[in-house]
Amino acid sequence: MSNNQKKPISGGNPFQRLRDQLEGIEPALEPITMTIGEPKHEPPSLFMDVLVENKAGFRKYPPIHGTPEFRAAIGSWLKARYGLDAAFDADKSVIPLNGSREGLVFACVSARDYLKKDVETPAVLLPNPFYQSYGAGAHMAGAEEILLPEQGTGILPDLDVLDPALLDRTIAFYFASPANPQGTVAPMTYWKQLIGLARKHNFLIFADECYSEIYRETPPTGVLEAASAMDGTLSHVVSFNSLSKRSNLPGLRCGFAAGDPEFIQFFANFRNIAAPQVPLPAQALAVRAYADEDHVVENRRLYNEKYAAAEEILSPLFGSVMNDGGFFLWLDVSRWGGGVATAEKLWREAGVKVLPGAYIASDMPEGFNPGADYIRLALVDSLDTSREAFNRIVTCLE
Template sequence: MANPERFSNLPEYAFPRLRTLLSGIEPGGEPMVLTIGEPRHGIPDFVAPIMAENIALFGKYPPNEGNPPMLAAISGWLSRRYGLDIAHDQITSLNGTREGLFNAALALCPERKNGKQPAILIPNPFYQVYAVAAAAVGAEPVFVPATADTGHLPDFAALSADLLDRTAIAYICSPANPQGAVADEDYLERLLTLAEQHDFLIFADECYSEIWRDTPPPGALATATRMGLPDRVVMFNSLSKRSNLPGLRSGFAAGGREAIRQLRQLRSYSGAPLPLPAQMVSAAAWNDEDHVTASRALYQRKYAVADRVLGNVPGYQPPAGGFFLWLPVPDGEAAAKTLWREAGIQVLPGAYLSREVDGQNPGQGYIRVALVATEDETERALERLKQTIFE
């Protein structure tokens, strides 16, 4: 029987909370929405022709795990990007990574770990589906600070051995949403060693992996494979950020055969398969890097804009990857209201992406700013933002 009390302590989702916060406040300038991580770069030119060419495939039920062309394209991309040799049965398509990050917990989290309630480790701040997944499986969500003191990545090794021994899953996002921090190979190796020592899985949320400043971020599955521990990781990625196709709802999970078998089995009952025309578009997108390179160059130009405009703001930290700025302010909600009222700029209070632990919310003193608009729009917005709350 379902237990609705599992979800009773979940706060309202971030964007409805923001609408409530700003309700009744008139924007004090040309509205500029910098809240949601929805890419606004152009979609690849090949999308419409391929969709049209395969339009009749809407008349067929699609394979839940992905059709052969899509699986081959993902496998090929994993080889080119990470040097991985991944068979088709180590991959499953997803209806976006959020669906997979949730369903993987349902498929792979045990009811008991070493005779106790399992724990799921979650960076704090974090992508909110991680906490909902933990609630759905009856695990204890453990929010691990990912602050400036820890390099904006969670220090899982600081947790007690007793807690780690009942840990079933640790979520990690790199580049991190919202901070833009990248887990380097040393970090990933330490995490994998910890996972092997205490027998837990790593769910690597890598949907921002192709948006980076200087160097491509390493992959958790590639690092695990090099260490001889490929079964410790399930990695997740999608075309939303990489290819500016959030509405396609096309993602994938890859990992050890048994983990992917169990995820496929669950999704055969509960998952929403990607329509076949969308799978054909997805195959083309994973096979093409030119559009990714062009889009990344636009983000790198916006990194330079942010550095130029905000570089002298106390506490400003240039993101290593992703497309968010994580800006320190005295109070995130107050800053969000001031920016909307005085400048017409909409940002997200950092506390809406975090959870209070021991009386402390690590996002309370931040706002998240999405660099998804054009370069010119971004520069105008950041100039107004700086003048409004930092000068």
């Protein structure tokens, strides 16, 4: 493999690229930042009590497989959320993670070693735009990164055009539903087709489902749900999720991987020498959080209020801005010169900081960047602040 192939395709940290772009520009109005998907809604105060009650756990090294209580809590939640049958064994199919990101990265290395494909250059498939950690995982595994373009909203990578020879050397297929940034949700039929390909060509699906509980109306279908519906097993699929978005606890760094029991145990053994364990108090908090849905319903309501405001204010200029899940807006700004130019204009003239779509996508071999015409807005601030930002955007661009 060439050195060029081994490099991550992200083009660097998107937020650093934006800082470099905007350096020295003074905004005309008080800044509103809509770049980073860092939840700002208040988590329930009772969660903090759990940390205090379990503070003695900070004096212990946690088991890499997590506590029995943690695994049971995740198992109960997955069964309720996705209709998994009683045969689902959380002790074999669930492990804790320090947030989903580190799991998504380390899992790719484990996929390479677990599958032991006899190929010179393994491949990893990624959507484009994509979460940069997917590229980091492929880089660490020494794999070739294959980009699957997703232009606009509601368009999923076309599975029918994938070369069987490529799939034969694939070790992992990263896929997010709801997608970041487009908010696209994969239907059951799509999941089943993808799972069928994974089993036929022997690769792992890494389903990034951290936005699974932030949706407009209908709960998104999950990869475990689809796999179980096919034949009752979780072969070749892994779901990654966390408390960051669901429970507004990004700083806790607590999540999980769940799925194919053989891979999960292999992955846990690798993590036992390569990755940090999740602190016991964080696991105790997760047990409490996954047993409570009221705060999740309220969290979703707050996001949907902001989507309703965005639809009211922005749709006359952009058309409908609604999507099925997540908390981002993915706006086509090609009329104003594309994402990079529009981000600079909005910052200079309106004081609204947004992320150019090109910074979370990568150039395709054909030369185009599927994010170039877009900007991403994270709806993490209050409703009032969000409405102010929407109105400024309209005034600036109208």
